[in-house]
Amino acid sequence: METIVIVLLVAALVVALGALFLVPQRKVTQAPGRWLWIAELLFPGTCPAWQFLGGLTLVLWTYLFLQDFLLARTGSPYILLAIATPNLERSYGVTSDPQDIWRLFNPGWIWVYVAPGFVFLANLVRVLRARPPRPLNT
Numbered sequence: 001m002e003t004i005v006i007v008l009l010v011a012a013l014v015v016a017l018g019a020l021f022l023v024p025q026r027k028v029t030q031a032p033g034r035w036l037w038i039a040e041l042l043f044p045g046t047c048p049a050w051q052f053l054g055g056l057t058l059v060l061w062t063y064l065f066l067q068d069f070l071l072a073r074t075g076s077p078y079i080l081l082a083i084a085t086p087n088l089e090r091s092y093g094v095t096s097d098p099q100d101i102w103r104l105f106n107p108g109w110i111w112v113y114v115a116p117g118f119v120f121l122a123n124l125v126r127v128l129r130a131r132p133p134r135p136l137n138t
Helices: 002-022 035-040 048-074 079-084 088-092 098-104 107-130
Strands: none
Touching: 035 088, 048 107
């Protein structure tokens, strides 16, 4: 499973680099759609209000999302640890019993759970402030 994630990340990087260098830039001729702000909420950093920090925010969001995915899948938020120790029972003595999984919870990992919430809230504020006001129905 971890190999598939790494292959997908490398493929996404190759596609992104190809799009960056091969797709010509054009001027924007159409206004954004009505529901674009929902996509901007789901993918922090894509809102123009982020300016130069948008790329960093999107990378941070992707990193935190990947960590939470790995934590749910393998019991560890660390990519290298997930690759190096595929068997939790042999490595840590943790069985698949849900009560034993709670032994892996470390208060130092609280940032793994809270950090995505902070990124999402900061993005929510940026997106809602950047939205143009609705016209009044008169």
